[in-house]
Amino acid sequence: MIVCVAVVGHQNNPLYIQSFTEADDALKLHHIVHCSLDVVDERVNNPKKSGPMLNETFLGLLYPIENYKVYGYLTNTKVKFILVTTDLDVKDADVRNFFRRFHTAYVDAVSNPFHVPGKKITSRTFAERVSTIVKSFGFSSAA
């Protein structure tokens, strides 16, 4: 199950964080996402480790913590997408697919002329779309 998804701007400012748990663990997830930025930075600065692929946006598993796995994705505009999941065996292809859809949703959201770049994404449509993507993530991995 996906616990949390986040969009982080190129100045490492949070643009969108949404948790999908019942519990009140917003702070924890914020911390997890915030910490994962360190790993993203590291991956970006040491491209050797992240593989030979040039222009690869998918950063793969950033780090495992306690019960979670954190995945990252970096767009060309240095916007980071973070995915926190409790699933222990996740297929990379699924995550890639998820991020691709998430990216599309994000692009649509920021293409809105009323969106101020660098400000939090408040679009309700975006939120709905993300939650459907998140829901479908569980199904596709089960299938």
Place this chain on the structure above:
Amino acid sequence: MDPAMTPLGKMLLEEITPVVMVISTPAVEETCLKNGLSFLQMLTPFCSFNNIDVPVRTASDQPYRIHKFKLRLFYGSDVKKPNLKVAEQQLKQVITDSGEKVFSEKCLDVPEFNHEVTSSEDRDTPSWFQFFNKELVRMASFSDHEAFDHPVACLLAVSSKDEHPISRFVDLFNTNKLPSLLKDGAMDPKILKHYLLVHDNQDGPVDRASKILTEMRNTFGTSDSLLLSINSSLGVPIKHQDNPWASQIYDASPNQDLGCFLSIDDINEIKDLMQDLSSKHIIPNMEQKIRLLNQQVSATRKGFKNQIKNLWWRKGKEDGVDSLNGPTYNFNSIESQIRVLGDYAFMLRDYELALSNYRLISTDYKIDKAWKRYAGVQEMMGLTYFMLDQSRKEAEYCMENAFNTYLKLGLLGQQNATRCGLWWIEMLKARDLYKEAATVYFRICGEDILHSAVMLEQASYCYLLSKPSMSRKYGFHLVLSGEQYKKCDQIKHAIRTYRSALSVFRGTTWSYINDHVHFHIGQWYAALGMYDVAVKHMTEILACSHQSKTTQELFLSDFLQVVEKTGRTFEVTKLQLPVINISSLKVIFEDHRTFGSSSAANTKEGLWHSLEEDMIPSFPAAKTNWLELQSKLISKKHTLSNVCVAGEAVKVNIEFINPLQITVPVSGVTLICKYSTSSDALASDEKELSVKSNNEVDHFRDMSSYNSSFLVSEVDFSLGGGETTMVQLSVTPKEVGTLEILGVRWKLSGTIVGFHNFELSHPKKNIVKGRRKAKQPPNEKFKFMVIKSIPKIQGSVHSLPGKAYAGDLRRLMLELKNPSEFPVKNLKMKISHPRFLIIGNQENVKLEFPGCLTKKTDSERSSAHTNPNIMSETIFSFPVDTSIQGETPLSWPLWFRAAVPGDISIYMSIYYEIEDISSVIRYRTLRLHYNVQVLPSLDVSFQISPSRLRIQDFLVQLDVVNKTSSESFQVYQLSSIGQHWEISLLQPPDTIFPSQTLMAGQAISCFFTLKNSRRLSTVEYNISTTPVRSDVLLVPQCSQDLVYNSNNVPLVNFHHYERLQQKVLHESAPSRLNCGIWLALIAVSNTFIVLGLKGDELSPIQILRISLFMMDLGDLNTVDFVLISRPLNNSINPGLSDPPHVMSHHACHLSTASTGPISWLVDGPQTLHHDFSTSFCEINLKMHLYNSSGTTAFVHIDTIDFDRGGGHINSVNAVSSATPDNQVGWHDVTPVNELKVTSNTVETQPGKALSLESVSPYIWSGSSSTSIHLEPMSSAEIPLQICVFSPGTYDLSNYFLNWKLPSKGLGNSDETGQHSGKCQGYKYFLTVLQSP
């Protein structure tokens, strides 16, 4: 890199060194205590040797030298596993102490996080970590599974005071008292012993001691017996410059003189003693033992045979009991001996030997499943690899292996695991693998919360030190660690970690985390009673709009609690609650401009400016020429600053926003102002201000104290969740001088005072005063020169409705008051929308409304004719004798008419001069602004078509629709404006309006005939024609007295403006050459009238003048109507406070000349009988022509005989094809709208069916083409004749009428709009019947 120089290397060289067990008698201790030291403490400083030179040989006879060496001294009673509980307690104490210490140091300065500084290694890592780690390592000491803690020698000390010293020596090394390690066979009890006799020189001469020494030498051997005499310094205690003990003993108070009785000689003696002990006894002894053991090990384990044997033997043992500890090994078992050999070799730095033995033993232990021993050996292997600086991977692997194995043991291996982990970490750190080190720290965190807190904190520093530094993880681990500290009540540590974490999160937008950190710091400080700091942190989180409502409530209530505990009203410079919208800041002050209402003040200066342009004498008015008196009064400096008048309030509008979802009470909102009496004081004050600015709060406090020279208003309000409130604050200066507005202060929840300084933080201000903005330094905008009080007129318009129905006409009263005793003169007034509001006469006051509108009084008539002059005058000057003073107000009538539906802003400006010329300000303007919402009422439309019965007669169709939702109106009267139109009803009013009312949503139509009564002879249009009946009453019962006179005062004026407006609208699509220019003008004037003034390019006055010019050239063939209606009183919506009385609707420029300037009428019989059997029928017709234009027209009539079976030629085509050939070059393109008028007439509708059925050919039998010249305003008659051949009904529209006006050049061509045209004949049906 030399591994020995790394922190780990140094640590190992200190920690893994031979242990000397010290056993002393109480008398010895007593002697030493005179110096404030125990015996052990006294010796300890001299146990590390940095500069010795001892030759050693390895087992394989390789010589090498040891330069540095250290002995560890322990009392015999301490040679055991440390008591865990005690140790824990001790550790806790260490943490608490360091917490106190570090806290008090760091309390005030907040660490500034800077990415560049992080490279400096030991920047922030607290020093007590090392001490703590050392203690942790020590907790795992004296374990039986490793040999380096086993004593290599025993130092027995007996005092010379002791009875029977020799037997005491023997007693001391009694097996009963020996540590368990030696007793239970874990180690060899036969160790090197050294006998030391301690003599206190204060007790007497050394004689007795030397006697005992001789005795000792006899008993224990010469080399092992020694004498140490101390306390040789008699009398005065010695102060040692470099106290060697100072660093040893932590809890020593600094003023205590350690070793005060030890003379230099004593110290040297101790030094020599220890050096001898180590270099001459211990090292050789160890060396010897290594050789011995090595031989044994070689004999039993080295070589192929032994290996096979060992393997076999081990395998056999495998079936044995699989206990957790594995089998126990005696000190003389070969395994223990190998281990001892390894450890000894390690201690003597023969790492190769050590490693080989560790390797040998590690497999054995593994096979035996002696996990703890295995782990211990692995650990040592790792360390040995490290010291050898070989194979890093191998070293780390060993450490990890050891660590994991220890962890597997659970509680038993806990301390060892910690120690192993710490060493491992040090190893990683030595290789700059900080990130990995951090993960190890993370793994060390065990059950113990306090330990894990410390470890997490250390981990965080590792993240910071790693390259690239991972600041976010640093922050995260600090937060985790702080949380753990908090759990075990180490609040000071918790605060410290959180504060460090803050440096990471500060300035980021991760507000959840930020809030959490700030909130907890605040809480913890509050728990410590440091409320000031607590408040400081809590204020950071007040504006937490992103948090949930409950969190916001929690934050706020906690904050208020803390503030309450401080017991005073707290003052904060940048309180974030409520948020001040600084961009909304607006300063309203009145210099020569005064405002009637706040909405007037909020109107753009430019709008007022263009309105007042003609009224204000000259710009800039404040700057008078050098001859005049007041120029001397104003110094140059002051011309830059704003002017305000004593006794008149300066208002500041500012917006307060509540970002929270909960209600926040705000009280005591006031401005902070500064007043100084003269201009010189101002300059010095500014300096003072800059000095004080770093102590803002105090400064503000001074300022806010009561000051007699100005008054400030105070506002209280409560802000609901998410609300925004605009607050108007005011300051009223009382004396002449300089006033400066510094900021605003408010009280939150009655306890905390917030300040907001206008200047320092936000240099850009939105201030009303526009024109000098660029030049002014920011401070100047809030600085006012207060001048002495001058008159200020207050004015208002009474009974101006907020809502009105379109067409509503009423009289209003403008009331002006001058409360001051100074007189004013030269009053003028101007109104922005004369279409809505016009200025009446003084006489109008007395008139009764709406009765004055009727034709009753004759006096009105004359005034109607004088008024047009006033109309064109846009500035109204009050009569010279008008004076306003004291309590009696001046009332002046205004006429209001709601011209069009919509929201209308009406601006009025009243100018007056002050008679007292010594004042800086000589004139002032009063600006009034009113908003009127005009609702749609009646929708009136007219249609005019030429009558077919009489030439010059027109049929007018009036359509009235009631557009309101609930109102009923009575359509009262229709008047045509202009002297030459006569109007009359077609039917009596009863038949049209049986009910006399027009209900909501209803529509009516009625028809009138309109007759042009202009005489043919008058080419110039003459006003003084005989009066014609231009008013039609639509209500039957009323007498003629109640006819409203549309030439009466307000109506005619309004009509004038209405004409102006509708003319402009009519011209929207002009067909003239210069239409581009017209369009531009119209666009400008439209915006002026509808939207308000815009731009300075063309003043509205100019536009009006242009429009007036256009009006004078008005078409002669247009008619204006005024429809007057009245609401029915009983049906008026009570929501409208003031019901309308009379409503007028104006329709202007309705063109009668739909077919051009020429009108015609075909006159002839409608029906006739003829006997077709005899002959065809000839019928004579007459065509009447009339030229309504001002010039002679050329008219040409073409009759067409052939039948256009497919229908008529489209009239559009006909005309457009006619025009292009007659003009070349620049010519007017015949506009389309002209043609539309033609096609509107019913006659030209092509009746296809009709023509097929009934039109049988007829022939125009007269001339097929007739041309005549038609004089202006004259008529002519043309005979026409047709022939018909059979009975039927004929449509006689088969002719064209071409007309042409002579072109008089471009200038005059505008006059009529068109100068040639082609019209098709209209339908005229003639029925011919066969006569019986």
